[in-house]
Amino acid sequence: MAPVAKASCFVSLGCGCVATQLFACAGRGRGMHKNLETVKNYFANCVDGKAVDRVGEYFADDVIVHRPDVAEPIVGVEKFKHALRSNVTDRYETIKTTFSKEVVTEDVVVVALTHRATGSNVWHGFDVAGKPVTWTALTYFRFNPEGKVVEEIVERNELFMAKQLGIIDYD
Numbered sequence: 001m002a003p004v005a006k007a008s009c010f011v012s013l014g015c016g017c018v019a020t021q022l023f024a025c026a027g028r029g030r031g032m033h034k035n036l037e038t039v040k041n042y043f044a045n046c047v048d049g050k051a052v053d054r055v056g057e058y059f060a061d062d063v064i065v066h067r068p069d070v071a072e073p074i075v076g077v078e079k080f081k082h083a084l085r086s087n088v089t090d091r092y093e094t095i096k097t098t099f100s101k102e103v104v105t106e107d108v109v110v111v112a113l114t115h116r117a118t119g120s121n122v123w124h125g126f127d128v129a130g131k132p133v134t135w136t137a138l139t140y141f142r143f144n145p146e147g148k149v150v151e152e153i154v155e156r157n158e159l160f161m162a163k164q165l166g167i168i169d170y171d
Contacts, residue, residue, distance in 0.1 A: 032104045035143050039109045042149075043097040047115075050089040055081050060148040067154045069124070092133075093119025109141045120165065128165040135161045 042058040045051045056077050065074040069087045074080050088095065094117065101112035114136050120128040137156035144150045162168045 032106060034147055035107070035109050035141070036102060036104050038143075038147060038149070039111060039139075039141055040099070043113070046084065047088060048095055048097050050095075052081050052085050052089055055084065058149055059152075060144055060146075060150045063148075063150055063152065065152045065154075067152075068156055068158055091121055091123070092117035107143045107145075109143070111139050111141075113137055113139060123161070123165055123167075126165065126167050128167070131165050133161055133164050 038058050042055070045054050046058070059077050059080060061077050062075070063077055063080055065080050065083070067074065067083065067087065070083060074083050096116045098114050098116075099111050100114065103110040114134060116132070116134045118132045120131045120133055122128065123133075135157050137154055139155070140151075140153040141149045142151040159168075163170060
């Protein structure tokens with residue numbers, strides 16, 4: 001019989017507090033903190049730091065990425081690198097990511113985050129040259145046993161982005 005370890009699901013409450021739910025399971029939970037660290041390192045290095053060539057350190061070769069700026073899922077790390085460059089790192093002069101909430105389980109990390117970007121160029125076909133933009137997103141990451149992301153799903157507030165960029169107006 002395998003030894004029973006205590007594992008946790010960590011939920012950041014956005015106020016500096018972390019709620020922890022303990023549960024007993026055999027051999028689970030060892031990589032949970034490491035997976036969150038992987039997510040944060042990906043954003044720090046590949047998004048904010050624009051080191052797109054490092055994506056393979058964090059994502060599996062056969063990753064599937066669902067993003068609102070592409071019609072179909074992106075399959076494969078090389079295609080994801082291309083999409084990340086064209087839709088994020090080449091689009092903005094600077095980008096800074098902060099995290100407000102984190103949910104971590106054995107093989108899933110979900111983060112609520114805010115991106116602040118400067119020096120936009122073109123967004124969904126609109127010339128938004130030089131305009132800063134801030135947006136929030138919920139991003140889901142699923143990990144394989146080796147600790148690499150095998151699936152990412154991005155949901156972001158594009159309506160508010162369009163308003164900030166002067167593309168639409170609403171009250």
